[in-house]
Amino acid sequence: MYKGQKGFTLVELLIVIIILAILTGVSIPIYRLINARARESATETEMTNIAKALEIHNVDLQSYPLAAVYPDTLEDNNYMENVPLLDKWDNAYLYTSDGSSYSLESYGINGINGGNDDILITNGVLTENGAYENR
Numbered sequence: 543m544y545k546g547q548k549g550f551t552l553v554e555l556l557i558v559i560i561i562l563a564i565l566t567g568v569s570i571p572i573y574r575l576i577n578a579r580a581r582e583s584a585t586e587t588e589m590t591n592i593a594k595a596l597e598i599h600n601v602d603l604q605s606y607p608l609a610a611v612y613p614d615t616l617e618d619n620n621y622m623e624n625v626p627l628l629d630k631w632d633n634a635y636l637y638t639s640d641g642s643s644y645s646l647e648s649y650g651i652n653g654i655n656g657g658n659d660d661i662l663i664t665n666g667v668l669t670e671n672g673a674y675e676n677r
């Protein structure tokens with residue numbers, strides 16, 4: 543330290559520490575929110591792509607694949623190269639179909655059925671779109 547130059551006082555250091563703590567306290571929730579929105583948006587995009595493949599299958603064969611043969615039917619007949627099986631929270635997509643209709647569901651961020659975070663596509667229409675609306 544040069545002569546005549548002062549270091550930080552204890553109060554100044556405390557103020558800096560408090561400011562850093564506040565910034566950390568604000569930025570972590572914002573990061574989590576952005577992360578959750580990004581995962582939800584990516585999941586919806588993925589589900590929409592699966593739905594498009596299902597609709598093309600329906601146009602070609604006048605039926606949706608049954609749950610027992612989904613997703614192999616989509617992949618084997620080149621409707622979709624790789625059908626994603628897990629949503630962006632690493633939970634399995636739930637696909638049900640009787641051949642004339644289908645539903646494709648992600649249980650969302652909480653990973654369980656219910657809550658306002660579920661994402662559901664029924665016969666090509668997004669009927670529940672998760673906790674965050676994509677604009």
Ligand SMILES: [Ca+2]
Pocket residue numbers: 649650651652653654655656657658659660
């Ligand atoms: Ca849920």
